[in-house]
């Protein structure tokens with residue numbers, strides 16, 4: 001693998017990134033990355049296009065996904081790498097989550113439509129066919145209609161979970177999520193586990209349980225983790241023998257996060273690849 005940072009958390013338009021998988025791979029090459037993981041929410045639909053786009057570029061693509069899970073009232077994200085995308089449980093569970101997200105988005109839009117001139121078609125116009133729908137697409141419709149200046153403003157107001165329009169969606173528990181990924185030969189890493197809300201919900205004991213089920217690592221390098229939280233994650237990783245990763249959570253223009261603003265060491269990526277049995281990295 002050539003030199004260059006390793007970024008293990010990015011999104012394309014298959015979920016809530018603003019760039020197609022091809023554009024995402026071009027951006028990763030332009031940023032000088034040696035390896036990038038495509039980790040769309042609850043979908044592997046971008047893998048093939050990403051591989052094709054990476055061919056001949058020297059960039060290694062790690063096929064991945066950011067699996068939605070629910071831990072009590074909290075939404076917990078599990079990054080999953082190198083699993084078998086055709087595994088029956090993975091296919092069934094992600095289809096169920098995407099379907100839940102779709103109907104949940106419809107209900108959120110219904111509620112917003114009581115107060116704002118917004119239709120379901122406005123939201124569909126902001127996403128491509130088969131996209132994992134989320135609040136970011138509703139945000140884009142609100143921006144286009146001129147109700148808010150950008151996605152972040154939408155999340156701080158109309159799309160906030162306390163706004164009165166919010167609704168949750170079906171997702172498995174973090175433990176079941178980890179089990180499904182491990183059973184599919186994949187390698188699970190807890191995404192941004194120390195953001196404001198989550199720092200209090202995930203404690204040592206819970207992470208210990210996930211470690212017993214095969215959790216590989218904790219995403220310590222992420223702009224949403226608090227500094228206090230990062231120190232806590234480093235301690236927890238030592239305690240349970242977990243690896244530490246860092247990544248950008250790039251969403252194209254959908255978020256300020258820039259590629260490689262956080263990165264993962266080549267040694268950790270090597271261990272991650274060695275652990276996986278579900279699929280292999282694509283060496284472009």
Ligand code: AMP
Pocket residue numbers: 016133134135136151152153155156251254255
């Ligand atoms: P949802 O999964 O539909 O509840 O929406 C949450 C997703 O929206 C997260 O996965 C983020 O990628 C994205 N998101 C959260 N906050 C923001 C923000 N302030 N600006 C843009 N995207 C955001």
Ligand code: FE
Pocket residue numbers: 011016041251
């Ligand atoms: Fe996202």
Ligand code: FE
Pocket residue numbers: 066077191192
């Ligand atoms: Fe996330």
Ligand code: ZN
Pocket residue numbers: 009011066249
């Ligand atoms: Zn993400």
